[in-house]
Each structure stands twice: as structure tokens, then as C-alpha cells.
Amino acid sequence: MPPFLKISCFQKSKKKYPLLKFLNAIAPYLFFALIWLLCILILNFTLGSALAPNPIAILKKLWALIYSTELFRQLGITVWRGLVGVFFANIVGLILGVLAGKIGFLLRFTAPLVAGLQSCPPIVWISFVMVWAGTGSLVPIATVFAATVPFVFSNTAQGVMGLPVRVLSMSRLYDVPFWRVFTKVTLPGILPYWLAGLSTVLATSWKAAAVAEFMGSQDGAGARIYWCYSHLNLEELNVWAISLIVLGILLEGLFITPLRKKAAQMAAQGEACL
Amino acid sequence: MSLISLIKVTKSFETKLVIKEASFTLEARSVTLFTGSSGIGKSTLLEIMAGIQAPDTGIVKRSAPISFMFQDNALIPWLTAEANLSYILPKNSDPKKWAERIAALLDFFQLEKGDYPHTMSGGMRRRLSLARTFLLKRPIIILDEPFAFLDENWHHLVSSLIVEAYRDNAALVIAEHSLNPALKEALEEKITVCELQDSPIELRLE
Numbered sequence: 001m002p003p004f005l006k007i008s009c010f011q012k013s014k015k016k017y018p019l020l021k022f023l024n025a026i027a028p029y030l031f032f033a034l035i036w037l038l039c040i041l042i043l044n045f046t047l048g049s050a051l052a053p054n055p056i057a058i059l060k061k062l063w064a065l066i067y068s069t070e071l072f073r074q075l076g077i078t079v080w081r082g083l084v085g086v087f088f089a090n091i092v093g094l095i096l097g098v099l100a101g102k103i104g105f106l107l108r109f110t111a112p113l114v115a116g117l118q119s120c121p122p123i124v125w126i127s128f129v130m131v132w133a134g135t136g137s138l139v140p141i142a143t144v145f146a147a148t149v150p151f152v153f154s155n156t157a158q159g160v161m162g163l164p165v166r167v168l169s170m171s172r173l174y175d176v177p178f179w180r181v182f183t184k185v186t187l188p189g190i191l192p193y194w195l196a197g198l199s200t201v202l203a204t205s206w207k208a209a210a211v212a213e214f215m216g217s218q219d220g221a222g223a224r225i226y227w228c229y230s231h232l233n234l235e236e237l238n239v240w241a242i243s244l245i246v247l248g249i250l251l252e253g254l255f256i257t258p259l260r261k262k263a264a265q266m267a268a269q270g271e272a273c274l
Numbered sequence: 275m276s277l278i279s280l281i282k283v284t285k286s287f288e289t290k291l292v293i294k295e296a297s298f299t300l301e302a303r304s305v306t307l308f309t310g311s312s313g314i315g316k317s318t319l320l321e322i323m324a325g326i327q328a329p330d331t332g333i334v335k336r337s338a339p340i341s342f343m344f345q346d347n348a349l350i351p352w353l354t355a356e357a358n359l360s361y362i363l364p365k366n367s368d369p370k371k372w373a374e375r376i377a378a379l380l381d382f383f384q385l386e387k388g389d390y391p392h393t394m395s396g397g398m399r400r401r402l403s404l405a406r407t408f409l410l411k412r413p414i415i416i417l418d419e420p421f422a423f424l425d426e427n428w429h430h431l432v433s434s435l436i437v438e439a440y441r442d443n444a445a446l447v448i449a450e451h452s453l454n455p456a457l458k459e460a461l462e463e464k465i466t467v468c469e470l471q472d473s474p475i476e477l478r479l480e
Contacts, residue, residue, distance in 0.1 A: 166348035169326045173342050174362040174410070184361055188352045269351055269392040 029249075040238075053235045061235040062242070071239070075247055077220040078213060081137055082205035085144025089201065092145075093152025094194070098186075100153065101160020110153075117150040122208045123215075130216045139216035140209040147208045148201040155197030159190035195263035199256045206251065210244060221247075276337065277302055277414050277445050278323050283332030285318055286474075292318050294474040295332070302413065305436065305446045305461055309453060310470035316449035317345050319475060320416050323447060338413040338445075345418040347403040349391040355380060355402050356387035359409055372409075379405040382431070396423040408435055415439055416447045421454050429456035437461060 043052035065071040100107040125146040129139045163186060171181045213222025221240055228237035278300040285293040292315040300306065300323070308316050321327040322334060324342045349358055359376045360369060380387050383401040391399055400423045407415060417436075421429050433456045436446060440461070448457075453467055 164348070164350075166344055166346055167350055170342070170344065170348040170362075173324060173326060173340060175339075175364070176362060177365045180361065184353065184357075185350060266352070269390070 050232075051234060053238065057235050058238045058242075062239045065236070065239055071243060074219060074221050074224050074240075075243060078140070078209050078222060079206055079247070081140040081213070081220065082144050082202075082209040085141045085209065086148055086198075086201055086205045088141075089145045089149040089152050090198070093149045093197075094156050097153045097156025098160055098190070101157040107157050107161075114150045114154050117146070118154070120147075122147050122211050126212050126215050129212075135216045135218065137217065140212035140220065140222070143212035144205045144208045148204055151197050151201050151204070152194070155193045155200075156190055159193030160186070162193065163189040192263045192266040195259050195266070199259040199263070202251060202259070203248075203256050206247065276300065276335075278337075278447075279333070279335040280323065281333040281335075283322060283329040283334060285315075285322060285327070285329050291474040293322070293329070294476050296475055297478055298323075300414065300445050300447060302445050303440065303443045305440055305448070305465045307453060307457070307465055307467045308447070308449045308470055309451060309467060311451065314470050314473050315475045316470060317418050320418050320447060320449050324416055336414075339410075340414040340416060341407045341410055341412040343403055343407040343415075343417045343420055345422075347391075347399050349399060349402060349406075351391050353390070354387060355385045355389050355391075355394075355405075358391070358402060359406055362406060362409065364410075375409065379409060382435075397425070397428070400424055401428070404432060404435070408439065411439075411442065411444075413443070414445050414447075418449050419451075420448060421450060421457075426456070429454055430460075433457045433460035440464065 037055055040052060040055050040058070044054045046052075049057070062071075100110060122143050125143045126139060129142045133139070133142070167185055168181070171185065209220070210222035210225070213220035214226045215222075217223045221244055225237060225240045228234070228240060276299050278298070280296055280298040282295045282297055283293055284291070284295055296319065308319065310316055318327060320342075322329050323336075324340050325334070325336065326342070350361060353361060356376060359379065360372065363369065363372055377387070383405045385394075385398060385402055385405065389398075391402065394402065400420075404417075404420060407417065420432055420436075424432065433454070436448075436457065437460045439446060450457075453465075457465070
């Protein structure tokens with residue numbers, strides 16, 4: 001039997017041929033890049049180069065933005081604003097989440113508000129911040145903060161409520177000091193929930209930041225998209241669209257998926273011996 | 275000297291009455307074994323004695339600190355075997371001073387200090403839970419099914435620890451389905467066996 005027909009041999013070949021493994025990993029991306037290429041060619045043919053530029057022009061523009069480092073600068077601004085918003089959302093969400101998890105009344109009282117805030121579109125926050133603080137970095141940072149803090153809050157509160165009750169009983173029985181319970185039981189117990197929340201928050205943050213920049217900032221990837229749209233610069237618009245998709249794939253692969261896996265792994269380990 | 279006193283304690287879960295006006299006194303240097311079938315309320319009785327559960331009515335008096343072995347072990351999943359033991363050390367105690375005793379207990383129970391509970395078998399988790407219970411040498415030791423998940427060889431070793439604690443003047447309360455032969459052999463007539471046959475438990479041991 002040829003080796004590629006046997007699963008065990010195929011698995012061995014993965015170890016033997018790293019190139020094959022690499023091609024296997026990038027195949028979906030190449031496939032969708034090909035689809036994009038076909039679509040852009042069809043649009044270019046039907047709508048004309050003014051509305052749908054040809055792929056060569058887009059790639060030239062991409063190279064120019066990479067060469068001038070403008071691409072990285074603008075994407076960096078967007079990611080930085082997202083991270084600042086996430087940072088403050090985590091501080092506020094963790095403190096309030098721990099309190100709500102400990103005080104059942106507080107959680108019940110805030111539940112409708114949190115549910116409302118979680119489903120609230122970022123446009124609401126963008127409008128308010130633009131009215132109160134004008135345009136600039138504050139708009140995307142405040143938008144990311146407002147869009148992500150309910151997730152951190154509810155996940156942290158769930159984590160506190162999911163702490164092993166028997167372990168807490170055992171801690172009281174042996175008079176374990178508060179700080180030891182907090183650092184050895186409470187914080188690690190919350191961690192899987194917080195990591196799961198953080199993965200959602202990271203995925204939301206850069207998208208919210210880009211939308212906020214589109215409406216209320218002078219720089220950042222979102223602001224560049226607005227500039228391209230208002231100047232009908234379709235070549236650069238395509239470049240920013242591709243860049244944001246690639247950024248999303250990188251964030252997903254490098255941070256969000258590993259965080260979700262780690263959270264699921266920790267939760268499973270905890271359940272295995274309780 | 276009375277270490278724990280239960281006076282007319284009653285406990286029910288929703289509509290099910292589990293303990294009805296139970297009275298019990300635990301003296302120092304004694305071993306009391308509660309036997310009975312599953313679900314009769316042995317664990318509830320032990321947890322009320324330890325203060326883990328509150329009775330609906332009645333009075334519980336305790337005059338000494340308690341070591342308690344939980345039926346479900348109550349181990350901390352993300353801490354190693356060694357860290358699970360050092361977790362219960364008294365406030366401001368010197369960990370170095372305790373390191374030797376922790377190492378000795380881990381050695382006795384054939385446990386690796388760096389192993390996590392989720393990597394252990396049911397028997398190993400039971401042994402770690404036992405090691406934690408015997409770590410502090412408290413005057414009251416309550417054991418909820420200490421022989422569960424352990425083979426016969428371990429029954430003898432655990433019984434020897436119980437005898438050692440008894441000789442150190444500890445008062446022990448144990449819940450089991452029946453009197454374990456290894457425990458019977460080790461303690462002979464020193465053990466007070468209390469058979470709980472009917473639910474709700476109506477205990478009169480004063």
C-alpha cells in the first residue's frame with residue numbers, strides 16, 4: 001500500500017517532511033488569496049480600473065506602504081490603541097467582576113445592564129466620546145474600553161462564582177490566611193475564565209479600534225480607510241482591507257487561539273480532580 | 275474532656291430530614307467510627323461537627339481545632355502535591371521548619387512532591403488528602419471514608435497513622451460503610467463503633 005494511503009504513514013511523513021507540513025498549513029490561505037485574485041480580476045474587468053483596481057496596482061501600493069513603513073506605523077497605532085483600551089478594561093473589569101462574584105446581589109443587580117452593554121454597538125460610544133472629547137486617540141481607546149469591559153466583568157464574576165466551594169470550605173477549616181486564599185485559590189481559579197474572556201476581548205478590541213478611528217481619528221488603519229474612501233483611492237483601500245484581515249489572522253493564531261486552548265485546558269484540569 | 279458537643283442537632287435538605295435531634299460528645303484520646311450505607315447522612319454529620327455545614331436547629335460546641343479529610347478530597351487542582359500540603363500551614367510559620375514533615379508524609383504516602391492532582395489516580399489523590407489531614411497534628415481529626423480508593427496494603431498503613439494519632443491524644447471521628455478489618459486489627463477494643471441504620475440519623479452518644 002502506498003504510504004500516503006495509510007494514516008500512520010502520513011503522520012510519520014509530517015515529521016519527515018516539514019515542507020509538506022508548511023504547505024498543508026498555508027494551503028487554505030493560498031486558496032482564499034486565489035479567490036480574492038479572481039474576484040478582483042472579474043470586478044476590474046466589469047467595473048473598470050477606477051472602481052476596482054487591478055491586483056498588480058494593489059500589490060505595488062502594498063509594497064510602497066511597506067517600504068515607507070507607513071503600513072506598520074498605522075497598524076501599530078490601531079493595535080496600540082486597542083491594547084490600551086483592553087488594559088484599562090481589564091483593570092476595571094477585574095475589580096468589579098471579583099466584587100460582583102463575591103456579592104450575589106451586585107451581580108443580579110448589574111446583570112441587565114451588562115447584557116445591554118455587551119450587545120451595544122460601538123457606534124454609540126464613538127458618538128458620545130466624539131461629542132465630549134472631540135477626535136483623536138481618546139475615541140478609539142474609550143470605545144475599546146466601553147466595548148470590552150462588560151466581557152471582562154462578566155467572565156471574572158463567573159470565575160469567582162465557579163471557584164471550588166469545597167476548597168474554600170477547607171481553607172476556612174484550616175484558618176488559611178486571606179492573602180494566601182486569594183493568591184493560591186481565587187486568582188488561579190478565575191484565570192481560565194479570564195483567559196477565555198481575554199481572547200474575546202482581544203478579538204473585539206482591534207476591530208472596535210479600527211471602526212472608532214474610521215469615524216473619529218486622524219491616524220490609524222481605520223482613519224486611513226476613511227481617507228481612502230473619501231478620496232476614492234481604491235488601491236490603498238484594498239491594501240488596508242488586506243492588512244486588517246492579515247492582522248486579524250495573526251492575532252487569532254498568535255494570541256487568541258492559544259489563549260482559548262490554555263483556558264479550556266486549565267478548566268479541564270480543574271474539573272478532572274474536583 | 276469534651277472536644278466536640280452536638281446537642282439536639284437537626285438537619286434537612288429541602289424536604290428530606292437527614293439528622294433528627296442528634297446528640298454526641300467527642301472526648302480526647304478516642305476513636306469513634308460511624309458506619310452505615312451510602313446517603314444515610316454520615317458525611318453531613320461529620321461536616322456539621324467540623325463546622326463546614328450549619329445545622330438547622332441544635333447547638334454545636336467545639337473547643338479545639340480540627341483536621342478534616344473531605345470525602346471528595348478538596349484538593350487544589352493547580353497546586354503540586356507539596357504546595358497542597360504547605361497551603362494549610364499556620365500563618366507566619368516557617369516553611370523550612372515544616373519542609374521535613376511534608377517530605378516525610380509525601381514519602382510515607384509514596385507521592386511525588388511535584389505531581390499535580392489532575393495527573394494522579396483516585397488512590398493517589400486520596401493519599402494526598404490523607405497526608406494533608408495528618409500534617410498539622412491537630413487534637414481533633416475527622417476522616418470521611420479514609421479507606422476509599424485504597425488497596426488493602428494501604429488500609430494497614432492508614433490504620434497505623436490513626437493509631438499513632440490516637441496515641442498522641444487526638445480524638446478521631448471516622449465515617450465508613452463498615453468497620454475496616456485493618457482498623458479493627460490496629461485499634462481492637464479502643465474503637466467505638468456506631469452503626470447508623472435508619473435515616474434520619476437519631477444519634478444519642480453523650
